[in-house]
Amino acid sequence: MIDKSGADSAKTSEPPPDAGSTGGEGSSFKALLNLIRYARGHRKQILLASLCSVLNRFFDVMPEILIGIAIDVVVNQESSFVASLGFASPQSQIMVLGVLTFVIWAGESIFEYLHLILWRNLAQTLQAELRQDAYVNVQNQDMAFFEQRSSGELIAILNDDVNQLERFLDGGVNELLQTFVSVVLVGAVFFILSPQIAVLAFTPIPIIIIGAFFFLRRANPLYADVREQVSKLAARLANNIGGITTIKSFTAEQREAEQLARASQRYVEANRRAIAVSSAFIPVIRMAILAGFLCTFVVGGMKALDGSLNIGAYGVLVFLTQRLLWPLTGLAQTVDLYERAMASTRRILKLIQAEITIKDTGHATLESPGRGEVAFRGVSFSYEQSGAGVNGIDLKIPAGTTTALVGATGSGKSTLIKLLLRFYEISDGSITLDGVSISSLPLQTLRQHIALVSQDIYLFDGSIYENVAYADPDSNPEAVIAACKAAEAWEFIEQLPGGLETGVGERGVKLSGGQRQRLSLARAILKNSPLLILDEATSAVDNETEAAIQKSLAVISRDRTVIVIAHRLSTIVHADNIVVLQRGRVVEQGTHQQLLASNSYYKSQWNVQTGLFEPGKSSLD
Secondary structure, three states, X not given: OOXXXXXXXXXXXXXXXXXXXXXXXXXXXXXXHXXXXXXXXXXXXXXXXXXXXXXXXXXXHHHHHHHHHHHHHHHHHHHOOOHHHOOXXXXXXHHHHHHHHHHHHHHHHHHHHHHHHHHHHHHHHHHHHHHHHHHHHHHOOOHHHHHOOOHHHHHHHHHHHHHHHHHHHHHHHHHHHHHHHHHHHHHHHHHHHOHHHHHHHHOHHHHHHHHHHHHHHHHHHHHHHHHHHHHHHHHHHHHHHHOHHHHHHOOOHHHHHHHHHHHHHHHHHHHHHHHHHHHHHHHHHHHHHHHHHHHHHHHHHHHHHOOOOOHHHHHHHHHHHHHHHHHHHHHHHHHHHHHHHHHHHHHHHHHHOOOOOOOOOOOOOOOOOOOOOEEEEEEEEEOOOOOOEEEEEEEEEOOOOEEEEEEOOOOOHHHHHHHHOOOOOOOEEEEEXXXXXXXXXXXXXXXXXXXXXXXXXXXXXXXXXXXXXXHOOXXXXXXXXXXXXXXXXXXXXXXXXXXXXXXXXXXXXXXXXXXXXXXXXXXXXXXXXXXXXXXXXXXXXOHHHHHHHHHHHHHHHHHOEEEEEOOOHHHHOOOOEEEEEEOOEEEEEEOHHHHHOOOOHHHHHHHHHHOOOOOOOOOOO
């Protein structure tokens, strides 16, 4: 959760219950309660903003009352209501009303400014905190979490859903509050002046309230579907933009455009169904308002003609009827905004309270800088979707040695690395780093002791310097340059017009595959961890660069433990130990010479890669 001081620090001390519930008549109300619990650290600001909204609406209602009082002054003069307050002449009464009008309009303007500032600032603060808390919780999830959710869905929640809630907090809360205040204030005036007319004027309100709840029940699942379609549309856009090279290479532009059009149409249809319900609400409300206005206009007029109702009071009632009922026409739009916001709130809070599978509760420590000794003891794990994984792995990697993991695709090589980094939690067995169980180590401590060069290289949209220094933001330019030289990246960097300040583009698209891989290696070297993991680190470089990197790795590996995952066996012939995996198990291990001396899977694969393949022999692939 995001760190805050004072009262705000308690805002998310406990997850809001039922945040993920969807559907059902009460789900929007539950979502609202959960949002209020979440925002409890801002209670003072909420109360102050609400008070300003109430006072603004109080002053907003007063001019209609003054109009009625002014009519009373003109008609009754010395016997008017104002005269009873001690102002005998009609002229002094008008002057008093003028002063009151100025005060009321000034008060309305002041409190409108204040409630706008307070509600909008609160909306900005809450949307920032919601996005931050949701992102931090997502960032701390294990990798299985991301396998079950598309990046488009997560981005839609973190961006679109948060913005949808912000729009409601920005104005919708104030509208609901002021509508309620109007009904209470105007109702009080009505019952004071004429209880009979008050009853007639308030008759439509139950119809309006029943209609609003009917609308909420009908709209709730419709807007949940709208948010779902937004996520699917965002996911398709993210996938297509990320895979634009594949789309172009297969000339699939038209096909993808048609699929996007279908996804867009599903979003349009979901919105259309929701709009059909909200649009039907407005005409019903208008007719109910008309009935209340006519009752006041006709019955009040008759009472004024027979003298049982003061002319000024009649004027007040006619004007206030509109003040009472007409704001309710906007109730449909406000409730529409509310329902959209609550659908988003459920998704946001569900993301915030998503349980983190891998608990970062360790308190053990490691020696600094550490030795890098790794031991797998009876380690088993399987992926939920495919069932693949590793089974009963027993493997010790001594400190300061180079160990190579080889095997067919899906044999479990990369899985072991992911388990070592605790991207996933093992189902059985134990893994230790320098003799300490990784489950007892803080995740930050564990991962600071490991530098990974992944097969899936990711560069951030920034400069070369920023991407290499990502491993150590406090490093100086000399250290960054040294790491680039060690990774055989400095030669091509020097040839670029911007040098280290050259932009790499999103995911490094402005660089070649080999250049990206060398920068990824430089980043890992700069981290200077006791354990270096290379997952196909030379797969995208040419033979000359590969030889240079292998030479530099021979120097780098002298002071650290190195684990290499490789398909190209020529890159790991000098490893201290080569571990062959097959279907999640260790089937053989030894040095390059030892494995070649036996009739092994490794030997069969070596023969294939060196052109010595003998028919009938098995291979790793």
